Amino acid sequence: MVMDETKVLPTAPTKRSGRFRTLLRATLVVVGLLIAAVGGGVFYALAFPPRYPVRDVELRVESSPERVARGKALASTLECVICHSNPATGRLTGRRLAEIPSALSPAAYTANITRDVKTGIGAWSDGELVAFLRTGVNRQGRLAPPWMPRLPRLADEDLFDLLAYLRSDDPAVEATTASPQTGSLSILGKILMRYAWRPMAYPAAPIVAPALSDRVAYGRYVVQAKGSCFGCHSANFMKLDEQQPERSDGYLGGGNEVYDAAGSIVISANLTPDRETGIGRWSEAEFVRAVREGLRPDGTPVRGPMQLYKELSEAEVGAVYAYLQTVPPLHRPRPTTDAPKAITASAEASSDRAATLKGRALYERYGCRSCHGDTGVDIGDLRQADNKYATDAEIEAWIRHPEAFKPGTKMPAFGNVIASDDFPPLIAYVRQLGRRSKP
Numbered sequence: 001m002v003m004d005e006t007k008v009l010p011t012a013p014t015k016r017s018g019r020f021r022t023l024l025r026a027t028l029v030v031v032g033l034l035i036a037a038v039g040g041g042v043f044y045a046l047a048f049p050p051r052y053p054v055r056d057v058e059l060r061v062e063s064s065p066e067r068v069a070r071g072k073a074l075a076s077t078l079e080c081v082i083c084h085s086n087p088a089t090g091r092l093t094g095r096r097l098a099e100i101p102s103a104l105s106p107a108a109y110t111a112n113i114t115r116d117v118k119t120g121i122g123a124w125s126d127g128e129l130v131a132f133l134r135t136g137v138n139r140q141g142r143l144a145p146p147w148m149p150r151l152p153r154l155a156d157e158d159l160f161d162l163l164a165y166l167r168s169d170d171p172a173v174e175a176t177t178a179s180p181q182t183g184s185l186s187i188l189g190k191i192l193m194r195y196a197w198r199p200m201a202y203p204a205a206p207i208v209a210p211a212l213s214d215r216v217a218y219g220r221y222v223v224q225a226k227g228s229c230f231g232c233h234s235a236n237f238m239k240l241d242e243q244q245p246e247r248s249d250g251y252l253g254g255g256n257e258v259y260d261a262a263g264s265i266v267i268s269a270n271l272t273p274d275r276e277t278g279i280g281r282w283s284e285a286e287f288v289r290a291v292r293e294g295l296r297p298d299g300t301p302v303r304g305p306m307q308l309y310k311e312l313s314e315a316e317v318g319a320v321y322a323y324l325q326t327v328p329p330l331h332r333p334r335p336t337t338d339a340p341k342a343i344t345a346s347a348e349a350s351s352d353r354a355a356t357l358k359g360r361a362l363y364e365r366y367g368c369r370s371c372h373g374d375t376g377v378d379i380g381d382l383r384q385a386d387n388k389y390a391t392d393a394e395i396e397a398w399i400r401h402p403e404a405f406k407p408g409t410k411m412p413a414f415g416n417v418i419a420s421d422d423f424p425p426l427i428a429y430v431r432q433l434g435r436r437s438k439p
């Protein structure tokens, strides 16, 4: 019995291992082919970034002072200014974008879009600019990464206003040579650029904006095109439906992770009329104040990267409110992890260090960091304050009511937000930032 079994044993495994080997070989060949295919695909993506046909749009935009003024306001609403202005030149010569995840781009830079012919966009034709802004494909046939927004739904007239501004003699776009800094993409970024990110389709027909008197239609136009609110305020940038924005994942229900000037995640708010988690209980006036002045009904500041939409009129923001009332409510509680950080100056630390920690905590709690970043310079440069203002009272006056110093500034007024006791440590911290990295 035992002998029989041992006789059988040596042969059976041999047969089996023969079949096994064949199977193994076949599997290895398949896996090898797969690896080669993936490797080839990755190599292809790294070595050959995609090129797209360049569209030549026959077009010349007639400029007028009114057009330029409207275009300037639009460049602010659509954040061209925030992303492209460089604090060192004070012009739209491009800058490093800290907020792009390094997994996609280890170093993201915006372009010089001043009228400079060599390093800016002075040599571009109107048609080339329109084609680029609509589709994302530039005059060399290269697709810009998706953090450079495209404007497939903006009305033609609004787009022409923008062009007139970029061509104007406004100081911010004055021809300025700045050595071009091209952003880099990570391997993942290059793979997405080759296989996932696509140019936007060029509009098939002229686009006309609705009349402001048609409040719901105009509000929808601001949310989807002129103010581009729906991208940040829907669930996920990767699941936006650019053709039919209403079909985007979690349309206007918030919860999207957006990056502020310091590179920290801020969760976007629910703008649907849900009464618990959205703006269902807000009045129109409260909504207008939050959007134009950056203060919620409870007096807390709305943090960056949500900007102050000062150049949208009350009527325009009111129209947005009217439209939002018609959007299906989504019940989406804000994640508790997003609560503002408590002030944690430890008692054992030396008094200097404790003061710095407290100042830094306040700088974060009141949302200064979301615009000024960790160094004090990003959307706005607060390092100047240490040089400019001899007394702390002057800095306090600026923080309380910046509009009194600089009309039209994008910094909210903190007069009714910051507790009096919090000003001294906060101002000390502002001065410290100024001294740490001189402008």
Ligand code: HEC
Pocket (backbone or CB within 6 Å): 075, 078, 079, 080, 081, 083, 084, 097, 108, 109, 110, 111, 113, 121, 132, 133, 138, 139, 143, 144, 145, 147, 148, 149, 162, 182, 183
């Ligand atoms: C979120 C930041 C961001 C915003 C907002 C933004 N841009 Fe850009 N822009 C970029 C980046 C990044 C690039 C560089 C793209 C690249 O590397 O190809 C760029 C490139 C450009 C270029 C040059 C393209 C080239 O190939 O040289 C133009 C023109 C331009 N932007 C215009 C605008 C206008 C007009 C607006 C407002 C409607 C705007 N941008 C808003 C980030 C931004």
Ligand code: HEC
Pocket (backbone or CB within 6 Å): 222, 223, 227, 228, 229, 230, 232, 233, 258, 266, 267, 268, 269, 270, 271, 278, 287, 290, 291, 296, 301, 302, 303, 304, 305, 306, 307, 309, 320
């Ligand atoms: C760059 C992304 C971005 C864009 C564009 C944007 N928002 Fe926001 N918005 C946010 C973020 C993030 C918050 C949350 C800020 C916070 O938690 O302090 C927010 C908050 C708000 C709030 C406060 C709501 C609340 O419950 O606290 C309102 C109102 C609002 N946004 C309206 C708008 C409107 C209207 C537009 C378009 C004109 C717009 N947003 C465009 C990112 C954005």
Ligand code: HEC
Pocket (backbone or CB within 6 Å): 294, 303, 304, 306, 307, 308, 363, 366, 367, 368, 369, 370, 371, 372, 379, 380, 381, 382, 383, 384, 385, 388, 395, 398, 399, 406, 408, 409, 410, 411, 412, 414, 426, 430
């Ligand atoms: C929504 C964005 C935003 C927020 C939030 C913000 N700031 Fe500013 N701040 C700006 C901008 C933009 C400027 C540049 C002024 C300009 O050019 O309009 C600025 C300028 C300043 C200056 C310099 C003034 C000067 O004369 O040069 C100081 C000081 C300052 N901010 C302090 C603060 C403090 C403190 C906080 C937090 C309590 C804060 N800011 C929050 C946008 C912001």
